Amino acid sequence: MGLIVQKYGGTSVGTVERIQAVAQRVQATVNQGHGVVVVVSAMGKTTDGLVQLAHEITANPSRREMDMLLATGEQVSIALVSMALQELGQPAISMTGAQVGIITEAIHSRARILQIATDRIERHLKDGKVVVIAGFQGISSIEDLEITTLGRGGSDTSAVALAAALQADCCEIYTDVPGILTTDPRLVPEAQLMAEITCDEMLELASLGAKVLHPRAVEIARNYGVMLVVRSSWTDDPGTRVLAPAYQPRRIEGLEIVHPVDCVEYDRDQARIALLRVPDQPGVAARLFGEIASQDLDVDLIIQSIHEGNTNDIAFTVVQASLLRAEAVAEALIPTLAGEGAREGACEVMIDRAIAKVSIAGAGMIGRPGIAAQMFSTLAAAGINIQMISTSEVKVSCVVAADDCDRAVEALCQAFEVGSQPAAKAIGPVSDVPPVRGVALDLNQAQLAIRSIPDRPGMAAKVFQLLAAHQISVDMIIQSQRCRVIDGVTTRDIAFTVAEGDARQAQACLQAAAGELGFREVVVNTAIAKVSAVGAGMVGRPGVAACMFRALAAEQINIQMITTSEIKVSCVVAQAEGVRALQAIHRAFKLEAAGTRVAREAAIGASPG
Numbered sequence: 121m122g123l124i125v126q127k128y129g130g131t132s133v134g135t136v137e138r139i140q141a142v143a144q145r146v147q148a149t150v151n152q153g154h155g156v157v158v159v160v161s162a163m164g165k166t167t168d169g170l171v172q173l174a175h176e177i178t179a180n181p182s183r184r185e186m187d188m189l190l191a192t193g194e195q196v197s198i199a200l201v202s203m204a205l206q207e208l209g210q211p212a213i214s215m216t217g218a219q220v221g222i223i224t225e226a227i228h229s230r231a232r233i234l235q236i237a238t239d240r241i242e243r244h245l246k247d248g249k250v251v252v253i254a255g256f257q258g259i260s261s262i263e264d265l266e267i268t269t270l271g272r273g274g275s276d277t278s279a280v281a282l283a284a285a286l287q288a289d290c291c292e293i294y295t296d297v298p299g300i301l302t303t304d305p306r307l308v309p310e311a312q313l314m315a316e317i318t319c320d321e322m323l324e325l326a327s328l329g330a331k332v333l334h335p336r337a338v339e340i341a342r343n344y345g346v347m348l349v350v351r352s353s354w355t356d357d358p359g360t361r362v363l364a365p366a367y368q369p370r371r372i373e374g375l376e377i378v379h380p381v382d383c384v385e386y387d388r389d390q391a392r393i394a395l396l397r398v399p400d401q402p403g404v405a406a407r408l409f410g411e412i413a414s415q416d417l418d419v420d421l422i423i424q425s426i427h428e429g430n431t432n433d434i435a436f437t438v439v440q441a442s443l444l445r446a447e448a449v450a451e452a453l454i455p456t457l458a459g460e461g462a463r464e465g466a467c468e469v470m471i472d473r474a475i476a477k478v479s480i481a482g483a484g485m486i487g488r489p490g491i492a493a494q495m496f497s498t499l500a501a502a503g504i505n506i507q508m509i510s511t512s513e514v515k516v517s518c519v520v521a522a523d524d525c526d527r528a529v530e531a532l533c534q535a536f537e538v539g540s541q542p543a544a545k546a547i548g549p550v551s552d553v554p555p556v557r558g559v560a561l562d563l564n565q566a567q568l569a570i571r572s573i574p575d576r577p578g579m580a581a582k583v584f585q586l587l588a589a590h591q592i593s594v595d596m597i598i599q600s601q602r603c604r605v606i607d608g609v610t611t612r613d614i615a616f617t618v619a620e621g622d623a624r625q626a627q628a629c630l631q632a633a634a635g636e637l638g639f640r641e642v643v644v645n646t647a648i649a650k651v652s653a654v655g656a657g658m659v660g661r662p663g664v665a666a667c668m669f670r671a672l673a674a675e676q677i678n679i680q681m682i683t684t685s686e687i688k689v690s691c692v693v694a695q696a697e698g699v700r701a702l703q704a705i706h707r708a709f710k711l712e713a714a715g716t717r718v719a720r721e722a723a724i725g726a727s728p729g
């Protein structure tokens with residue numbers, strides 16, 4: 121006998137018949153001997169309808185009244201689901217977020233959960249009742265009693281947070297799709313259902329996964345070790361298991377705001393190879409990393425930045441023992457590239473034997489723009505220059521001089537109040553884990569390039585603090601290899617991507633600081649797409665990045681930026697080529713043969729819910 125939290129999305133409770141079907145499933149679970157807590161969304165498109173109503177009254181509704189309005193949607197569904205259960209003879213009681221005691225920040229429309237009282241729920245469970253709780257909502261504090269909402273799609277987060285607080289055995293998310301697919305089935309009809317995926321993989325696939333599961337829900341599952349399942353409301357199919365690390369006995373206080381960073385990782389066994397001024401044309405990265413992979417050399421970070429003119433810089437890191445062979449591959453490639461558009465002799469290979477990688481790792485960095493900025497400013501305050509930056513949803517890594525490693529780790533541990541550990545060494549590929557689990561396309565990003573910013577400690581910190589102060593989240597960050605000396609000052613370029621909707625504001629606030637920061641200009645490009653391949657199985661397996669680059673090259677798609685984390689490779693390409701890029705990568709990793717084929721209609725579902 122266990123405790124199960126079941127969450128039903130909007131479409132799953134969209135009509136009276138569907139509510140009755142939900143009640144039957146809940147009752148069946150009770151009959152198996154489990155205690156059940158049900159979390160529901162508003163019926164069907166209710167929330168959209170309420171938003172629409174508000175906008176018919178005012179173009180600028182206050183956030184407080186919006187929360188008051190939107191929270192009503194879930195209150196309708198909890199009452200109806202409880203009635204349906206009672207009608208089946210199953211004792212049940214509905215509760216709003218406030219009645220449970222789901223305490224959130226006092227920030228309307230996007231509050232994070234701070235604390236959940238479990239005593240009332242537990243009392244009702246003991247009495248043999250199913251407790252039906254309104255998702256997506258909470259209350260600011262016992263004194264203020266302000267109704268808050270968690271942000272659109274937030275019921276998933278309510279459900280997983282409740283499962284964490286109640287130490288439930290499992291949290292099941294019932295939705296109108298069969299589970300999590302290898303990619304977006306609207307764009308790639310061959311997309312397959314995954315039987316399982318880890319929380320970290322899911323977080324790295326944010327732009328794919330977010331349509332099915334609120335990313336904040338995955339963060340909580342990962343941090344508290346909640347066992348999560350995403351499955352269809354219409355069938356008994358098992359769906360997708362989202363694997364969390366083992367149960368973490370963490371305090372519930374500060375649920376969504378503590379632990380943005382779990383630990384500082386470092387790796388001193390790294391060397392860097394940079395190819396400067398290689399031609400900006402399809403196929404270059406594919407050839408370079410294809411050659412490297414054919415030597416069975418495993419590459420760790422890869423970074424390619426954009427530049428004015430028609431050349432790129434590509435930098436990558438390998439373990440020191442691989443440096444000589446990787447260098448030889450790079451040197452051998454240079455003469456063959458020179459003839460392809462680059463000026464004779466312009467390409468060169470640059471080696472750095474003594475570097476270290478320091479990273480902050482944790483779930484909870486998404487949507488918290490201050491975290492990366494805090495890392496950069498901490499390093500700056502310690503006088504440490506950052507040579508390369510690589511960012512992902514669960515990790516921010518900086519390459520620094522090997523001599524700076526210890527000081528960097530110490531400063532970061534202090535700043536984030538966590539311990540440190542050596543980065544996990546790849547023990548070679550684990551044979552039953554696929555190198556790539558899924559691929560995602562993000563069309564809603566824009567790229568900003570800051571040209572010629574002085575190369576001094578602290579510049580990245582200033583840039584990203586400024587953006588954080590404007591609540592702008594940054595996705596990929598790439599600092600160029602190439603330096604340029606202007607009036608005696610060494611400068612570099614820094615490029616990054618933000619949500620398209622934030623691009624103009626980001627540009628404006630940076631431009632306003634151009635004088636103070638000493639850079640020349642900020643260039644915006646909104647016509648980009650980001651394609652990513654994600655899989656825990658790529659760790660220690662040479663050739664994964666090469667396979668992705670080869671797939672793009674075969675389609676004649678030019679790569680504008682590259683960035684990697686341990687379990688992700690992302691490329692920025694022209695927006696118009698995004699869908700074709702996604703399809704090519706899905707094929708290249710044979711994902712159409714990876715999982716369970718699902719009918720197209722089922723895969724796409726009725727609507728997000």
Ligand code: ASP
Pocket residue numbers: 129130161162167168193255256271272273274275276729
């Ligand atoms: N009803 C809310 C929304 O549509 C919350 C949810 O469904 O998760 O955003």
Ligand code: MG
Pocket residue numbers: 129273276331332333334728729
């Ligand atoms: Mg949803």
